[in-house]
Amino acid sequence: xxxxxxxxxxxxxxxxxxxxRMTANLDRMAAYAARHGVAHRPHVKTHKIPALASEQIRRxxxxxxxxxxxxxxxxxxxxxxxxxxxxPVGAEKLRRLLALPDSVRVTVGLDSAEVxxxxxxxxxxxxxxIGVLIELDLGMHRVGIADPRAAAELAARAAHARGVELxxxxxxxxxxxxxxxxxxxxxxxxxxxxxxxxxxxxxLGLPATLVSGGSTPTAxxxxxxxxxxxxxxxxxxxxxxxxxxxxxxAWSDCxxxxxxxxxxxxxxxxxxxxxxxxxxxxxxxxxxxxxxxxALLDRPDVVVRAMSEEHGLLDLSVSDWxxxxxxxxxxxxxxxxxxxxxxxxxxxxxxxxxxxxxEVEARGWRS
Amino acid sequence: xxxxxxxxxxxxxxxxxxxxRMTANLDRMAAYAARHGVAHRPHVKTHKIPALASEQIRRxxxxxxxxxxxxxxxxxxxxxxxxxxxxPVGAEKLRRLLALPDSVRVTVGLDSAEVxxxxxxxxxxxxxxIGVLIELDLGMHRVGIADPRAAAELAARAAHARGVELxxxxxxxxxxxxxxxxxxxxxxxxxxxxxxxxxxxxxLGLPATLVSGGSTPTAxxxxxxxxxxxxxxxxxxxxxxxxxxxxxxAWSDCxxxxxxxxxxxxxxxxxxxxxxxxxxxxxxxxxxxxxxxxALLDRPDVVVRAMSEEHGLLDLSVSDWxxxxxxxxxxxxxxxxxxxxxxxxxxxxxxxxxxxxxEVEARGWRS
Numbered sequence: 230x231x232x233x234x235x236x237x238x239x240x241x242x243x244x245x246x247x248x249x250r251m252t253a254n255l256d257r258m259a260a261y262a263a264r265h266g267v268a269h270r271p272h273v274k275t276h277k278i279p280a281l282a283s284e285q286i287r288r289x290x291x292x293x294x295x296x297x298x299x300x301x302x303x304x305x306x307x308x309x310x311x312x313x314x315x316x317p318v319g320a321e322k323l324r325r326l327l328a329l330p331d332s333v334r335v336t337v338g339l340d341s342a343e344v345x346x347x348x349x350x351x352x353x354x355x356x357x358x359i360g361v362l363i364e365l366d367l368g369m370h371r372v373g374i375a376d377p378r379a380a381a382e383l384a385a386r387a388a389h390a391r392g393v394e395l396x397x398x399x400x401x402x403x404x405x406x407x408x409x410x411x412x413x414x415x416x417x418x419x420x421x422x423x424x425x426x427x428x429x430x431x432x433l434g435l436p437a438t439l440v441s442g443g444s445t446p447t448a449x450x451x452x453x454x455x456x457x458x459x460x461x462x463x464x465x466x467x468x469x470x471x472x473x474x475x476x477x478x479a480w481s482d483c484x485x486x487x488x489x490x491x492x493x494x495x496x497x498x499x500x501x502x503x504x505x506x507x508x509x510x511x512x513x514x515x516x517x518x519x520x521x522x523x524a525l526l527d528r529p530d531v532v533v534r535a536m537s538e539e540h541g542l543l544d545l546s547v548s549d550w551x552x553x554x555x556x557x558x559x560x561x562x563x564x565x566x567x568x569x570x571x572x573x574x575x576x577x578x579x580x581x582x583x584x585x586x587x588e589v590e591a592r593g594w595r596s
Numbered sequence: 597x598x599x600x601x602x603x604x605x606x607x608x609x610x611x612x613x614x615x616x617r618m619t620a621n622l623d624r625m626a627a628y629a630a631r632h633g634v635a636h637r638p639h640v641k642t643h644k645i646p647a648l649a650s651e652q653i654r655r656x657x658x659x660x661x662x663x664x665x666x667x668x669x670x671x672x673x674x675x676x677x678x679x680x681x682x683x684p685v686g687a688e689k690l691r692r693l694l695a696l697p698d699s700v701r702v703t704v705g706l707d708s709a710e711v712x713x714x715x716x717x718x719x720x721x722x723x724x725x726i727g728v729l730i731e732l733d734l735g736m737h738r739v740g741i742a743d744p745r746a747a748a749e750l751a752a753r754a755a756h757a758r759g760v761e762l763x764x765x766x767x768x769x770x771x772x773x774x775x776x777x778x779x780x781x782x783x784x785x786x787x788x789x790x791x792x793x794x795x796x797x798x799x800l801g802l803p804a805t806l807v808s809g810g811s812t813p814t815a816x817x818x819x820x821x822x823x824x825x826x827x828x829x830x831x832x833x834x835x836x837x838x839x840x841x842x843x844x845x846a847w848s849d850c851x852x853x854x855x856x857x858x859x860x861x862x863x864x865x866x867x868x869x870x871x872x873x874x875x876x877x878x879x880x881x882x883x884x885x886x887x888x889x890x891a892l893l894d895r896p897d898v899v900v901r902a903m904s905e906e907h908g909l910l911d912l913s914v915s916d917w918x919x920x921x922x923x924x925x926x927x928x929x930x931x932x933x934x935x936x937x938x939x940x941x942x943x944x945x946x947x948x949x950x951x952x953x954x955e956v957e958a959r960g961w962r963s
Contacts, residue, residue, distance in 0.1 A: 240688045274905060296906045315906060316859045318870070318922055321607045340862040343921040364862075371907055372860040372868050403904070492683045493739040495707040495731075501739055503685070507937050507960060511878050537770070538641060538933055539663045539682060540738055554710040555685055566905055570874050570938070573960060593874060593940060 236581045241490040242504035244572040245559065248579050250484035251466060258448065258465050259288035265452040270294050270312055270441065272463030275566045277591035278575065279307045281466065292334070294461045298325045303591040310334045312362070312441070314399065314461065316344040316372075323351040326359070336360030336439075338399045340373050345387055353392030361387040362399040362441060367422045369404040377429035384435050397439030398426060401461075402447050406516025408476035409450055416453045427456055446477040446516070469565035470524055474517035486526050486559035487568060489541060491552045500543045500552045504560060505536040508571055512564035526559040533560060603948045608857040609871035611939040612926065615946050617851035618833060625815065625832050626655035632819040637661050637679055637808065639830030642933045644958035645942065646674045648833065659701070661828045665692045670958040677701045679729070679808070681766065681828065683711040683739075690718040693726070703727030703806075705766045707740050712754055720759030728754040729766040729808060734789045736771040744796035751802050764806030765793060768828075769814050773883025775843035776817055783820045794823055813844040813883070836932035837891055841884035853893050853926035854935060856908060858919045867910045867919045871927060872903040875938055879931035893926040900927060
């Protein structure tokens with residue numbers, strides 16, 4: 230099938246990336262990391278595309294962060310330093326982890342002796358050394374160890390096990406969603422908690438060469454976290470409505486949109502487009518006021534008020550704009566990572582011209 | 597790669613179908629349709645799998661309902677009678693619609709003169725006749741025409757256009773989500789509105805051979821809707837937590853689950869599994885009380901309280917059950933159609949034995 234050459238030639242819904250905006254987003258994060266001497270290991274869950282990972286590496290990223298074995302397998306083709314920021318549980322996942330090329334330096338984040346012991350045993354049996362980061366809970370309460378003594382004890386267990394090498398600690402500050410200017414108190418609490426963990430490690434004579442944290446909302450404030458050596462933002466490459474709503478980027482930094490076509494205007498007060506929950510995804514705004522599941526790139530006051538699987542209902546109540554059937558819109562989703570995962574491919578554009586095409590290669594396949 | 601033979605052998609997260617439950621669900625709907633003399637044209641958006649569509653056809657379904665061109669193209673291999681319950685807008689979609697095999701009887705639902713005229717012109721130019729159903733808004737307020745006179749005028753336009761053939765009307769009662777026993781008033785309103793539409797068509801001397809409606813929550817009450825000739829439930833093949841919560845099926849009729857593994861128990865009061873919003877999906881319960889995004893098949897009081905992309909947080913506060921890392925659970929999602937769309941394949945099981953494997957063939961690909 231012939232590839233379309235222009236935005237106009239795309240069948241909707243389609244996932245579209247503004248290449249100039251993406252480039253600016255990549256450059257901005259690279260410059261921040263360089264300026265503050267912090268390593269940047271971007272999380273590829275956002276794009277799942279090797280070519281985009283290469284763009285990140287080219288800008289100085291020493292390695293990549295992955296969440297699934299599928300992501301690791303795909304990204305091993307472009308990076309020789311992968312952090313699996315997810316505990317690999319079960320024989321099959323350990324087998325796949327240890328089947329990654331020997332040339333790849335592999336590190337795993339984990340928070341339990343069960344996962345550590347199984348990983349160490351499998352790695353030792355395979356004659357390989359896998360790096361370990363102890364995952365800390367610094368306030369998000371998702372995974373990770375909150376108690377410094379308990380975390381240090383797990384670190385000691387890692388330091389003494391065959392097959393693994395203790396490399397440090399990691400955390401994910403996903404609970405900090407205030408606008409950047411209002412993060413000071415939250416980052417101070419996080420720094421204090423992190424300091425207690427690092428002290429507990431020192432008490433046991435353990436190294437924490439790597440102290441890995443950093444989400445997109447906190448990325449540009451990472452230099453306020455004492456001891457951090459590495460950040461792992463992912464969303465920043467595209468940004469999204471949530472990132473803009475909490476002031477972690479400008480609206481004009483949103484590089485990813487879903488191109489959609491108006492298919493019905495029969496019900497008064499709304500227009501229906503052919504992008505619904507199977508193209509946009511149903512994530513609410515977090516950390517900021519505002520309803521809906523996305524907003525129009527060129528008219529951010531017009532939001533996707535409701536969705537069915539293939540229907541997005543644009544709320545026209547706050548706008549004089551009255552689209553016609555066949556008109557096209559570009560929707561900035563609330564959460565870009567989930568939207569990308571719904572598409573087989575992304576189209577890179579400059580203006581109306583399609584300049585890039587990428588398969589979303591690492592999306593769910595026996596992850 | 598060798599296929600796993602048992603549930604135990606699957607890598608998680610995995611989408612699993614209980615074959616005996618699915619068969620019972622298929623048989624129950626077929627028996628209802630036969631008993632009441634109503635045609636059953638199941639919506640394939642739920643499974644997107646030709647082999648499962650064939651199971652529906654084998655039980656007497658005269659044709660299938662599809663929402664996207666991709667679904668139509670895939671299902672044209674197993675059915676010769678397709679209803680595209682979605683307005684095809686734009687030259688490329690019309691081209692693909694008219695490129696469906698000539699042996700397939702194609703019908704399209706639409707609610708505007710713009711879509712009708714473009715469809716008729718394209719069909720006439722291609723020397724083909726496409727059936728048309730006028731989409732009515734009988735209370736859902738998503739798409740469709742609410743005013744009987746306006747709907748009848750669009751029907752008249754279809755009746756007189758070359759390239760298309762007026763076949764009747766369609767509606768989707770997606771707003772009726774009361775438990776089956778409490779639907780009487782809502783179905784009466786719907787019947788009254790439908791009667792007004794059918795009268796307006798008769799006034800213009802127009803046929804409505806086909807009167808197509810019927811969602812999974814209302815399916816078994818369809819005989820209370822005067823004039824209905826066809827129902828289009830989709831979810832019923834698997835059911836889900838929402839369907840059970842509104843009493844449109846029993847919990848033991850839920851045939852679809854996401855198999856997941858406990859990966860962390862570090863944060864007190866919860867267990868974290870490796871199925872999050874990229875495997876389950878973030879749909880809330882609608883029409884029933886209850887939080888969370890899914891519940892455990894064997895412990896429906898344990899719900900997925902929160903999710904990240906690859907993390908599902910099981911709320912243990914209401915249960916004495918304390919899982920260990922490596923334990924496996926099966927999660928019934930709130931909305932099965934969206935979950936299926938997140939997976940490349942479904943595994944059909946009887947007990948621990950894998951008896952079927954299907955690729956989710958019609959999921960998003962230039963839909």
